[in-house]
Amino acid sequence: MSEDAKNNEGIVEFSEKTVEERIRDFGELLKSIESLDDKKRQLWREIYENAISDRQNSYVMFTKLVRLVQDKSTEHAVHGKTIATFLERMSRANDQLIKLAELIAKAQKGDEPEVVYELVKAVRVAVPAHIPVSAKMRLGYMDRNFMLENAHAIEDAGAAWVTVHARTKADGYTPPAFWDQLRPIREALKINVIANGEIWNNADAKQCRLESGCEDLMIGRGAVTTPDLTQCIRQNSDLPLLSWQDLLQLQIRFIHGPLS
Numbered sequence: 399m400s401e402d403a404k405n406n407e408g409i410v411e412f413s414e415k416t417v418e419e420r421i422r423d424f425g426e427l428l429k430s431i432e433s434l435d436d437k438k439r440q441l442w443r444e445i446y447e448n449a450i451s452d453r454q455n456s457y458v459m460f461t462k463l464v465r466l467v468q469d470k471s472t473e474h475a476v477h478g479k480t481i482a483t484f485l486e487r488m489s490r491a492n493d494q495l496i497k498l499a500e501l502i503a504k505a506q507k508g509d510e511p512e513v514v515y516e517l518v519k520a521v522r523v524a525v526p527a528h529i530p531v532s533a534k535m536r537l538g539y540m541d542r543n544f545m546l547e548n549a550h551a552i553e554d555a556g557a558a559w560v561t562v563h564a565r566t567k568a569d570g571y572t573p574p575a576f577w578d579q580l581r582p583i584r585e586a587l588k589i590n591v592i593a594n595g596e597i598w599n600n601a602d603a604k605q606c607r608l609e610s611g612c613e614d615l616m617i618g619r620g621a622v623t624t625p626d627l628t629q630c631i632r633q634n635s636d637l638p639l640l641s642w643q644d645l646l647q648l649q650i651r652f653i654h655g656p657l658s
């Protein structure tokens with residue numbers, strides 16, 4: 399905080415923008431988010447308007463009272479509780495504004511097939527032609543509405559294959575992975591589609607292939623917990639192929655890196 403922003407009582411002043419200007423700017427920001435419907439836009443605007451006005455009003459009252467009680471200890475007892483109430487209202491308004499910011503960040507991070515296309519294309523153009531470029535995607539960010547468009551965008555941009563983690567970003571890592579959702583992608587694309595997500599053993603691999611129609615699989619955490627999993631799947635074995643001692647040696651080599 400610069401010294402200019404403080405008045406001579408050491409109280410931080412609100413920055414240059416007025417509440418009205420902030421509300422107007424916020425309205426403009428909401429307008430620029432295409433994925434937002436009008437009802438939500440209106441609701442968020444009202445929440446913002448209330449929160450920012452409440453924060454400002456509380457701040458003004460807080461400041462007045464702080465000035466009033468300064469150097470007058472008897473006034474502290476009278477106004478202390480009210481000052482605390484205004485502080486509490488300011489922090490509640492701040493909480494609302496932070497929540498709103500999170501909602502906006504999520505709405506802005508919608509799936510954008512054009513952006514996906516541009517990203518993959520940029521890499522494809524930058525990498526020598528004889529080196530294949532692939533991409534990995536989830537089924538979507540908040541929902542699956544754009545999964546086919548995004549997969550097509552990757553193909554159209556020149557990727558040699560695409561790996562799809564069968565969950566949205568919002569699904570996180572919570573089981574299940576929706577392997578059946580990969581089938582329409584696999585059927586729509588000409589390039590190879592590699593299935594990914596929640597394959598922990600040979601039975602999962604078989605089920606994933608069955609539901610997705612994808613022959614090739616990518617394994618993440620399963621390969622860390624079961625280093626011989628890829629071998630088990632290749633050999634269609636439900637039982638471990640490596641002895642505990644061999645596995646241990648493999649893990650030690652993994653931990654120390656390829657030069658050990």
Ligand SMILES: Cc1cc2nc3c(=O)[nH]c(=O)nc-3n(C[C@H](O)[C@H](O)[C@H](O)COP(=O)(O)O)c2cc1C
Nearest residue numbers: 534563575594595596597616617618619620621622
């Ligand atoms: C050690 C580890 C590193 C990972 N690194 C990446 C990464 O760099 N980029 C990425 O898109 N996903 C990464 N992932 C996610 C996996 O590629 C995969 O999509 C996810 O773990 C779901 O598959 P799984 O259920 O087989 O683990 C990583 C996963 C693990 C376990």
